[in-house]
Amino acid sequence: MPDEDYRPATPRDLTFRPATTADLPALVALVESAYRSEESREGWTTETDLVGGPRADEAMLLADIERPGSRIVLAERDGTLVGCGHVTQISPTGAYFGLFAVRPSEQGSGVGRQILGEAERVAREDWQLATLEMTVLNVRTELLAYYGRRGFEPTGESQPFPPPGIDGIVVLRDGLHLVVLRKKLP
Numbered sequence: 001m002p003d004e005d006y007r008p009a010t011p012r013d014l015t016f017r018p019a020t021t022a023d024l025p026a027l028v029a030l031v032e033s034a035y036r037s038e039e040s041r042e043g044w045t046t047e048t049d050l051v052g053g054p055r056a057d058e059a060m061l062l063a064d065i066e067r068p069g070s071r072i073v074l075a076e077r078d079g080t081l082v083g084c085g086h087v088t089q090i091s092p093t094g095a096y097f098g099l100f101a102v103r104p105s106e107q108g109s110g111v112g113r114q115i116l117g118e119a120e121r122v123a124r125e126d127w128q129l130a131t132l133e134m135t136v137l138n139v140r141t142e143l144l145a146y147y148g149r150r151g152f153e154p155t156g157e158s159q160p161f162p163p164p165g166i167d168g169i170v171v172l173r174d175g176l177h178l179v180v181l182r183k184k185l186p
């Protein structure tokens, strides 16, 4: 007999809010765990074998929190941080999405899809923007396919990797560059 009080944890239990300075330590830890750490191998996609060095530090994220037209979105379940993404306005009609991370043990269950949906909502509804752009390393074919299924298309542009002016990145594979993707927001 089904227990009517039982409700499995699903992505629907997520809540979203903008990050504040108080979130910085937990945010840096989340991003490091998802992108380039050994723990990130638990997830379905990682850049551990491609890039070394820190992905984000508190000073960089503090600037992203404080800059007008820039919002770091946190996804929480029962008050625990499970994922994040950063939306920032880059033109009169467009926003950029980055810092996309989900705790490795939570990946693959739709949390990322919901964060992306919230980022699109922020750009479209809160800021009245028409497009969302992102950049992805050219060799991360599984991620390019994932974004393609979310409606992001290559613009044909590419950008150098590491990006100029960013220190501390260790490139572990030749031939890396960033592919620019864009989605027209519905």
Ligand SMILES: CC(C)(COP(=O)(O)OP(=O)(O)OC[C@H]1O[C@@H](n2cnc3c(N)ncnc32)[C@H](O)[C@@H]1OP(=O)(O)O)[C@@H](O)C(=O)NCCC(=O)NCCS
Binding pocket: 034, 035, 040, 043, 044, 045, 046, 047, 100, 101, 102, 103, 106, 107, 108, 109, 110, 111, 112, 113, 114, 135, 136, 137, 142, 143, 146, 149
């Ligand atoms: C990218 C990331 C944020 C996505 O979050 P997530 O919660 O895992 O994403 P979802 O659960 O919404 O989606 C998982 C997708 O991976 C697919 N997937 C699962 N296992 C896979 C595998 N072994 N190979 C390829 N795709 C796989 C699923 O089919 C699903 O896609 P679909 O919804 O189109 O079917 C998360 O994986 C992450 O933090 N990665 C490390 C940091 C990173 O690379 N960030 C992006 C930089 S551009």
